[in-house]
Amino acid sequence: MDGPGKISVAEIDSLLYSANHDLSRIAIAARIPALSRGWKGSMEAFLQAAKSGIRNGNPGLASSSPSAPAWEGFRWAKVVEVHRETHEVTSVVLADLERSPFPSALPGQYLVLRCLPEKSSTPLIRSYSISGAADLGTYRISVKRGTGPGSRHIVDTTQVGDKLEISAPRGEFILRPGGRPVVLLSAGIGVTPVLSMLHALASKSTESPREVWWIHAARSAKEHVFAEEARQLLAAIPGSHSAIAYSKPDPTDQHENDLIIQGHWDLASLRKLGIPVEADFYVCGPPAFLKDMNRDLISLGAPQNAIHQEVFGSADSIEPGVTKAEVKAPHSPVPLGTGPVVSFTRSGLAVPWDSRYKSVLELAEACDVPVRWSCRTGVCHTCECGILGGRLRYTPEPLDRPASGNALICCSTPETPIELDL
Numbered sequence: 001m002d003g004p005g006k007i008s009v010a011e012i013d014s015l016l017y018s019a020n021h022d023l024s025r026i027a028i029a030a031r032i033p034a035l036s037r038g039w040k041g042s043m044e045a046f047l048q049a050a051k052s053g054i055r056n057g058n059p060g061l062a063s064s065s066p067s068a069p070a071w072e073g074f075r076w077a078k079v080v081e082v083h084r085e086t087h088e089v090t091s092v093v094l095a096d097l098e099r100s101p102f103p104s105a106l107p108g109q110y111l112v113l114r115c116l117p118e119k120s121s122t123p124l125i126r127s128y129s130i131s132g133a134a135d136l137g138t139y140r141i142s143v144k145r146g147t148g149p150g151s152r153h154i155v156d157t158t159q160v161g162d163k164l165e166i167s168a169p170r171g172e173f174i175l176r177p178g179g180r181p182v183v184l185l186s187a188g189i190g191v192t193p194v195l196s197m198l199h200a201l202a203s204k205s206t207e208s209p210r211e212v213w214w215i216h217a218a219r220s221a222k223e224h225v226f227a228e229e230a231r232q233l234l235a236a237i238p239g240s241h242s243a244i245a246y247s248k249p250d251p252t253d254q255h256e257n258d259l260i261i262q263g264h265w266d267l268a269s270l271r272k273l274g275i276p277v278e279a280d281f282y283v284c285g286p287p288a289f290l291k292d293m294n295r296d297l298i299s300l301g302a303p304q305n306a307i308h309q310e311v312f313g314s315a316d317s318i319e320p321g322v323t324k325a326e327v328k329a330p331h332s333p334v335p336l337g338t339g340p341v342v343s344f345t346r347s348g349l350a351v352p353w354d355s356r357y358k359s360v361l362e363l364a365e366a367c368d369v370p371v372r373w374s375c376r377t378g379v380c381h382t383c384e385c386g387i388l389g390g391r392l393r394y395t396p397e398p399l400d401r402p403a404s405g406n407a408l409i410c411c412s413t414p415e416t417p418i419e420l421d422l
């Protein structure tokens with residue numbers, strides 16, 4: 001055994017995969033020239049997480065959350081304001097019951113809400129991005145009335161004084177620090193997380209203003225949600241740029257402060273804007289918009305790792321070696337089990353556990369809930385996801401436990417009803 005630090009292959013293996021994360025040895029391993037970029041990246045991730053005060057979970061394997069959730073599970077919040085933004089979109093401001101300030105969120109994060117449309121009904125669990133400034137001590141969410149019972153309940157019936165259960169802010173679609181230009185692209189109600197980022201970029205406490213591009217798509221000015229709020233924020237950012245595409249504008253849909261085009265954003269129209277390709281891109285909207293923007297930004301020369309996307313609903317699955325003929329919408333399995341209820345909150349599905357499955361991962365697969373996995377035995381952390389409530393039993397015991405507020409679903413079964421961020 002020679003070379004820097006005299007670390008054996010077995011020790012490096014155990015630094016990454018077991019619960020032995022000796023930072024002094026990890027720091028040595030990160031400097032070994034012969035180690036591949038991937039392994040070095042994993043070692044660096046431990047060091048970065050330690051710098052940010054994260055000391056649980058396995059940041060070298062899981063794309064660890066930028067910070068642990070501020071609280072586990074749900075807590076009660078009170079509706080203190082309700083605003084009708086457009087005929088379809090309503091904003092709800094939530095505060096702590098005792099009016100203590102809520103912990104700051106990171107710009108771009110979302111809340112999971114648990115509410116009971118009727119006293120006797122099953123609770124509805126839905127995720128909504130925080131649309132306002134992330135550090136006000138309250139959280140504002142904005143909901144578009146769709147066909148589902150969750151959005152209809154919130155838009156049609158929520159009133160000041162109502163109580164709702166909310167999770168801590170979660171999610172990794174967040175504004176990253178740095179000095180590069182920021183391009184915020186959104187369509188429709190996908191504006192909500194990037195609006196929260198715009199609040200942060202316009203904040204007086206931001207030390208060095210970054211070049212900001214605000215690119216939005218809506219049907220018309222009537223359905224252009226948060227138009228005025230965005231204009232005011234952009235006005236506070238020196239040299240900011242704004243461009244709006246209306247697909248079905250009314251003849252009077254013009255505004256002196258916006259560049260307005262008719263149609264949809266595409267490669268040609270984005271190219272005309274002259275957006276910098278050495279920027280950080282944050283894109284949010286329906287799946288087709290994300291797909292088109294990703295393709296067009298790459299054609300413009302933006303590196304893939306600078307394009308961050310948030311889609312409403314569940315994340316893409318990772319299933320090595322599996323080619324699916326078609327992607328099905330999440331659904332209940334047949335037959336239904338009789339065990340504790342497992343809620344897949346992003347998929348809007350709650351199903352009783354059945355002991356014919358060996359793990360929660362197997363149940364998720366039976367329901368066509370998008371999942372991520374690789375080893376399926378508690379080693380690689382690819383299946384790690386958020387858990388909002390409930391207890392899991394691990395069998396086999398994973399080599400390293402997940403971060404606080406997270407679960408490894410490939411090697412666990414529910415002990416109680418659980419709510420997963422899937």
Ligand code: FES
Nearest residue numbers: 376380381383410
């Ligand atoms: S730990 Fe590898 S898939 Fe779960």
